[in-house]
Amino acid sequence: KKINNLSNVIELNKVQMQGDSIREEIVYKIAEDDIDLQVRVYLDEDSSFVKYDVTCNWRKIGKHAVDTPQLSYYLPVNYNCDLYKYGIPFGVIERKGMNIDVPSNGWVFGQADETRKSAVMLLANAKYGFRSIDNSMAITLLRSSARPNLYPEIGVHKFSFAVGVVDNNISNNELVKIEYDYSHPVSILSVGKTHKGIFGSSERF
Numbered sequence: 001k002k003i004n005n006l007s008n009v010i011e012l013n014k015v016q017m018q019g020d021s022i023r024e025e026i027v028y029k030i031a032e033d034d035i036d037l038q039v040r041v042y043l044d045e046d047s048s049f050v051k052y053d054v055t056c057n058w059r060k061i062g063k064h065a066v067d068t069p070q071l072s073y074y075l076p077v078n079y080n081c082d083l084y085k086y087g088i089p090f091g092v093i094e095r096k097g098m099n100i101d102v103p104s105n106g107w108v109f110g111q112a113d114e115t116r117k118s119a120v121m122l123l124a125n126a127k128y129g130f131r132s133i134d135n136s137m138a139i140t141l142l143r144s145s146a147r148p149n150l151y152p153e154i155g156v157h158k159f160s161f162a163v164g165v166v167d168n169n170i171s172n173n174e175l176v177k178i179e180y181d182y183s184h185p186v187s188i189l190s191v192g193k194t195h196k197g198i199f200g201s202s203e204r205f
Contacts, residue, residue, distance in 0.1 A: 054160070080135060084096075103128055
């Protein structure tokens, strides 16, 4: 078994870091062996979360009892983290660090000790396998199993995830709300031409 660090083969395509725009972003690609990644990393004004939009052309094939190729996003943190919180149906669960994938409803929070004011939260849209151990968190993005299907993941995949800093004493309800808002963004629809509408500029509905 081995781990390949794909950040060593990044090729930058675009850097927009003007300092006064509502969105700063970096776009890059990674091409290695049977993986092609197109990655857009961006930070919106007044947001504490850096967001990733990824398109991956995955051509890795697993071999039964030999190897299972996997793509993960790995995030080490710079503080001691012995406890991790995860979203589960109807609540939140706390787990110690474990060197196995555990299920979550799209997020993990690395709890810091009481001396720290902030801590890190990792979100994923439509990804549910997380591995947290040794002051780090990771998302399993793709995995090529070999049985019963030799080619379960071959093709182009699109996924999103985000990394953010939140209050270390944040409540469980607030953690769940952050994930909900991330996974259910506001939809914007153009109607073609302007009109007065039926609601006032400050009316709630």
